[in-house]
Amino acid sequence: MKRALVRFKNCAFRKFLSRHQKYAPVLFFTGGFIFDTFTLGRIDRTYDIVFLCLYMALLTISLYLFNLDDDGKWEGTFIGRYSKYFPLVIQFFFGGLSSAFVIYFFRSVSLSKTMAFFILLLILLFANEFLKKKISNKYLQFSVYFFISFTFFAFMIPVFIKEINTVVFIISGLVSLGSTLALIVFIYASSPSTRTEISLKKLVSLILFLYISTNVFYYFRLIPPVPLAMETGLVAHDVQIKDNKYILTYESDDWYIFWRSHQIDFHRLDDEPVYVFTSIFAPTDLNTSVFHRWKWYNPDTENWEVTEDIGFEVTGGRGRGFRGYTYKTNVTEGQWKVQVITEEELIIGVVDFVIKNTSEFPEKSLVEKSF
Incomplete structure (x- = not known):
């Protein structure tokens, strides 16, 4: 095993990766988007449902692990060995989920005035590639998480209950709001470093503002009736x-x-x-x-x-x-x-x-x- 690692470190492919390391995020982003385009099809297909649910669950766990890392919670553990990769993991799941939603929306023939919501998803998708150094900002973390969560439940709840209307959209929003606030409160209570870094009142107010803004979008019919x-x-x-x-x-x-x-x-x-x-x-x-x-x-x-x-x-x-x-x-x-x-x-x-x-x-x- 050690010989194989030594050979890999000295091989031409490894040296090529080292020389072009700065282009890796762009290549992985492009490759991931192409992969999602060809593998994601129907939102009600088992593969797509498992893919989205797994990504959403792993994103939630990654946020929890990352926010407790500054308290030394994982020091000396298996998780602690890889804690430096938490920001990249969070960025990866943000990108994976937002690209999936962009793909689902893009398959509509005409977005008309719902283009505004589609543009927000596009901005989130591409901005994610520049958030590596900003991902430690907890206000940004949970704001993006809430937006992703809202979109996730807006897709998933109609798929599971086989119905789509205003009541279902309101339920989707409330589930997203409740789960996001529960995660924030849980992390806030478990992490002393988080309590010193953020104002809970300010963060909750920001999430509520985003929740109200999304409902205003819906009221003015700027959000497409996903998953249709x-x-x-x-x-x-x-x-x-x-x-x-x-x-x-x-x-x-x-x-x-x-x-x-x-x-x-x-x-x-x-x-x-x-x-x-x-x-x-x-x-x-x-x-x-x-x-x-x-x-x-x-x-x-x-x-x-x-x-x-x-x-x-x-x-x-x-x-x-x-x-x-x-x-x-x-x-x-x-x-x-x-x-x-x-x-x-x-x-x-x-x-x-x-x-x-x-x-x-x-x-x-x-x-x-x-x-």
């Missing part, structure tokens, strides 16, 4: 259902427009109906109502006007999302968007298009595809 996500959304000329397949005829966009399947200009011939098709991911056994809110931009008033809300039930469990469509025949030219919303009017996604009446249809751009 729109997998596909497009405007079509025709929708047919055959052998449990939805066959769509639509105008495809150029290959380099990778973020949208349909062409933004919808060329409407005569009085043909306009279809909007969506597939919405929902966890297994979760049933809820969603609506297609059709909105037209009035150039005279410069406002978006709601023309109709058309609802249908979504049943969770299908890997590529629950499929559904709505259509309208009484439409005018101009800018349109169909917001896919919940009963609480939280936005799952948006399908944008511009209707242009035409007498000569562009057949070359038509595509037929089954979903």
Whole structure:
């Protein structure tokens, strides 16, 4: 064993790592994000649930171990030998959980005004790589922990109870708040160094501020209704259902427009109906109502006007999302968007298009595809 260690220390690979040590965090961050992208799929899948729960549990334990280390609690023990790595371990779990949530959110077709919450997750994800020297700040530690915890329970509780609504979101927030405050009080009571370093009143006030801010985000519908996500959304000329397949005829966009399947200009011939098709991911056994809110931009008033809300039930469990469509025949030219919303009017996604009446249809751009 000793010979193997000596050979490793003197090998070219070890020397290469030593010379490029400063790039290691970036490489591990990139590799970890790519790994999460290819391994994480459905939030209700056993692997994903175990992954997230394990990371959340280990993050909580790591925070406890780290905060008691300054009191000499682990001196002379097996844990004490590796105490210098606690900040890196905490950073690793912060990064792992935030990257997982970013991946789940990013799979939605359109984030619309919920982009603000998504940006917060992105900031947390990338800022985590620069927190190595700041991670010992206990105010920062527990603030990030609470935000991660809130997002974790917002995903997990609907998955387990098979329901999603405002009450479930409030429960998720209260569970997160309660568990975070319990951890803070437990560490504060167990660690004399923590009691001298922080003001419990100040830290609790900070957590409560973050809790209230998150609920304000929800009130103004700036938080997407996780774990629901729109997998596909497009405007079509025709929708047919055959052998449990939805066959769509639509105008495809150029290959380099990778973020949208349909062409933004919808060329409407005569009085043909306009279809909007969506597939919405929902966890297994979760049933809820969603609506297609059709909105037209009035150039005279410069406002978006709601023309109709058309609802249908979504049943969770299908890997590529629950499929559904709505259509309208009484439409005018101009800018349109169909917001896919919940009963609480939280936005799952948006399908944008511009209707242009035409007498000569562009057949070359038509595509037929089954979903």
